[in-house]
Amino acid sequence: MLESGARLAPVEVAYATYGTLDAAGSNAVFVLHALTGDAEAVVWWDTLVGPGKPVDTDRFFVICPNLLGGCRGTTGPSSVNPATGEPYGLDFPLFTVRDLVTVHRALLAHLGVTRLHTAIGGSLGGMQALQWALDHPAELERAVLVCASAKLSAQNVAFSKTARAAIRRDGAAGMAFARMLAHITYLSVEGMELKFGRARRAEGPMTMDSDFEVEHYLDHQAEIFLARFDPFTYLYLSRVMDYFDPFADGPPRPDTRFLAISFDSDWRFGTEHSVHLTRELEALGADVRHHEVRSPWGHDSFLMAVPEYHALVAAFLG
């Protein structure tokens, strides 16, 4: 049963686990992916998750599912609707971050885990950890919210709206445009200057075709994304974020301990978003600390090997 009242069945969940649950069941870490991730946490978050990494798979039992609405194994709009025998497409029901958490909790019950050492995620992943902690704090000892937000800005919504407009108009081809746009917002002005500057691939006269290196980068990112991602999942998971507003309900004080991390060059969910959610948690009386980390790589920093950030996570996980 979704938060909207709509019923969705069956729901399959694709997930990966790494490491071993200890006898006390006390070492489970739940990794929550962002808009375009999947269950393979040791692949897309290889900088942070793995043997000897801050989320150490030699020490922790790490669980990572593909999200509800996803396109990498978990039920989503590209799944077959049993009522019609056809893929859901836009008949897939709308859902919320709370619904994502409902599915995570069902997976946890299936795995026989009653309490998490830590839930950790970046961007939309952090939003899920936050919602989970606010709704079921007894289930989360710690939550790590990396460049998350508890309320999108008008600019955030505007970028997502523009991406969705392209996808709804033009399907996969529109998603190419959405992906280019997203990549610009994942990087920073500074990071793009460092990475590309005004370098051109070849000397020669000006052309309407891709010429600057940054143009070739965007072409490439769009191309590989189209091969792996479903446009409908993009629509649904971006829309989930627009409506996310977990403090509007006036939740009770959560016992969970929170670590919020933001990056100074992130302008998609920058420090002001982490400051906002930290203040909201403090207002509830929660145990929360926030660190702004220096990194030139913008929002993408959460996927990168940024030593100060990794040290904070490792220390917080103890």
Next chain:
Amino acid sequence: MLESGARLAPVEVAYATYGTLDAAGSNAVFVLHALTGDAEAVVWWDTLVGPGKPVDTDRFFVICPNLLGGCRGTTGPSSVNPATGEPYGLDFPLFTVRDLVTVHRALLAHLGVTRLHTAIGGSLGGMQALQWALDHPAELERAVLVCASAKLSAQNVAFSKTARAAIRRDGAAGMAFARMLAHITYLSVEGMELKFGRARRAEGPMTMDSDFEVEHYLDHQAEIFLARFDPFTYLYLSRVMDYFDPFADGPPRPDTRFLAISFDSDWRFGTEHSVHLTRELEALGADVRHHEVRSPWGHDSFLMAVPEYHALVAAFLG
């Protein structure tokens, strides 16, 4: 003859003039429009140009043409190619900011004006004033460069590339996304929060359709833009900016007096761009002053009634 060596003929120029040229021919002000403007300066720049305004049409003889490559009367890709009897489309030759200036100078000769009191423009308009002053400083007594740039950043190029990718894929429909994207970059985070916040047009359940006020705003902007603008002009004039790099040639010291203005919330061509072009002019020994003006409206500020900015322009024009 274009800078590329290509020949383009005939070239028609649509222009407007306001006020009267004085007997000494000393009161001509040339207004240069940006990416999506036209010759009607007293309409689109009504905050700055008109009777009693900082660019006072009671005092100055104001000239404003539609740009080469435009779609509002001047020869551009939607014009008929005399060689084929069909619109040029992508057969229109590529051109540069210097070529825009070449056409402006031909218009000036046609009008019998030999020297301008001032050339003034915002964004791409400022780029034209800068190029003109560097190439023919004796023709410009003053140049006002409002939120201009002498070298686009990788992020700037990336935004333009993304817009062009949508247009080249999907023509006018793609231009709808390009316009939405552009509007986000014309505003600021702060300005969008002030103007829209998270306001929704109606109470009700979440929807995939436009719901937040900022979404309706973008829909509306895209719709009215499609009715008035040509996708090919968007391709050509955005590409002109990507390649603009007027100091690369090592120009001689210009005699023109320069005023550069930037806005603190502008993140498309923000203060760093004006600082850069000011330093380049100073390195040539030019007379240039730069002011950063406080305004919450981002790049769009150059079209708005921002008192400090208008006072600076009025004072500089004497």
